[in-house]
Amino acid sequence: MKVNINSETGKLNTVILGIADDRGDISYLNNPKHAEIAQKGEEPSEGVLIEEVEHFKNILEQNGVEVFRPENIANQDQIFCRDIGFGVDQDFFLANMRKANRQPEVNAIQSITSGLSQVHTPPQGAVIEGGDVVVWKDHVFVGLGERTNQQGVDFLKSVLKHKKEVVPLPLSVTNEGATNILHLDCAFQPVGTHHALIYKGGFQQIPNAIYDIFGEDNLIEVSQAEMYYMFPNVFSIHPELVVIEQSFERLSKELAKRNIQTIKTQYSNVSKLGGLLRCSVCPIDRDDIS
Numbered sequence: 001m002k003v004n005i006n007s008e009t010g011k012l013n014t015v016i017l018g019i020a021d022d023r024g025d026i027s028y029l030n031n032p033k034h035a036e037i038a039q040k041g042e043e044p045s046e047g048v049l050i051e052e053v054e055h056f057k058n059i060l061e062q063n064g065v066e067v068f069r070p071e072n073i074a075n076q077d078q079i080f081c082r083d084i085g086f087g088v089d090q091d092f093f094l095a096n097m098r099k100a101n102r103q104p105e106v107n108a109i110q111s112i113t114s115g116l117s118q119v120h121t122p123p124q125g126a127v128i129e130g131g132d133v134v135v136w137k138d139h140v141f142v143g144l145g146e147r148t149n150q151q152g153v154d155f156l157k158s159v160l161k162h163k164k165e166v167v168p169l170p171l172s173v174t175n176e177g178a179t180n181i182l183h184l185d186c187a188f189q190p191v192g193t194h195h196a197l198i199y200k201g202g203f204q205q206i207p208n209a210i211y212d213i214f215g216e217d218n219l220i221e222v223s224q225a226e227m228y229y230m231f232p233n234v235f236s237i238h239p240e241l242v243v244i245e246q247s248f249e250r251l252s253k254e255l256a257k258r259n260i261q262t263i264k265t266q267y268s269n270v271s272k273l274g275g276l277l278r279c280s281v282c283p284i285d286r287d288d289i290s
C-alpha cells in the first residue's frame with residue numbers, strides 16, 4: 001500500500017477508520033471532557049457510537065475513499081484511530097501512546113502497516129500521538145502537551161530532517177473539559193488550500209508559525225465553546241469538501257463563504273469521549289496540494 005500525506009486536505013484516497021464495537025465494560029476516562037460526561041451519567045451507548053462511526057464510513061465510501069479498519073481487540077475502545085499512527089509524505093509513524101490502556105490499539109493496524117515500506121517506531125521515552133501531528137506542505141506542526149513530549153518531537157525531527165520543518169506548539173493543558181486541549185487537532189485544523197480553523201486559547205503562546213504560514217486573514221477563529229464541541233476536529237475529503245458534525249451551523253457558513261462545502265453527519269455521541277471526526281481517521285494516501 002502507498003503512503004502519501006503532504007496535507008490535511010488533499011483529495012483522500014485511502015484511510016483507516018476506527019471501530020466502535022466491542023468496547024468492553026470498562027470505560028477509561030482518559031480526558032477531562034469524557035470524565036465529566038461520565039460523571040453526569042451521560043456516557044453514550046455502544047449502539048449509538050457504532051451508528052455514528054458506520055455512517056461516517058458510508059460518507060467516506062460514497063465519496064470514493066478506500067476505507068480500512070483496525071482488527072478488533074476484545075473490550076478495547078478503538079474509535080480514535082488518528083492517534084495510533086500517522087503518515088508524513090511517504091513515511092508512516094506508529095505512535096507511542098501516553099495512556100497504557102490505549103497502547104494495544106497500535107497492534108490492531110499491524111496487518112495494514114506491515115505492508116508499508118517506511119514504518120518508524122518511537123524510541124523508548126519518546127511519547128507521540130497522531131492527534132498532535134498536523135502535516136501541512138513543508139511543515140509538520142506538533143502539539144506539545146499531555147500526549148506528546150519533547151523526545152517525541154525530537155524523534156520526528158530526526159526522521160524528517162532535510163524533508164520537513166517540524167514546528168512544536170505548546171498546548172494549553174488543564175483538568176477541565178471546557179478548556180483542556182487534549183491534542184493539537186482539537187485546536188487547529190487546516191481546511192481548503194490555504195485556510196485553517198484555530199482556537200487561539202488552546203496554545204500556551206500565540207502560535208506565530210501558524211499566523212506566518214497561513215496569514216491572519218485566512219484563519220477562522222473558533223470560540224472556547226465551539227472548541228469544546230470540537231469545531232476544529234472536522235475532516236476533509238478534498239480541499240472543497242469537509243465532513244462536519246451536523247450541529248456546526250456557523251462553521252458550515254464560514255466554510256461556504258470560502259467555497260468549501262460540507263457534509264453534515266451526527267457525531268455528537270462520539271464527541272462525548274473527547275474526539276470527533278478527525279480523531280477517528282488515520283489518512284494513508286492523499287493527493288498532494290501545493
Ligand SMILES: NC(=O)NCCC[C@H](N)C(=O)O
Binds near residue numbers: 030080132274276278
Ligand atoms: N486526537 C484526539 O483528540 N483524539 C481523541 C482521543 C479521545 C480518547 N478518549 C483519549 O482520551 O485518548
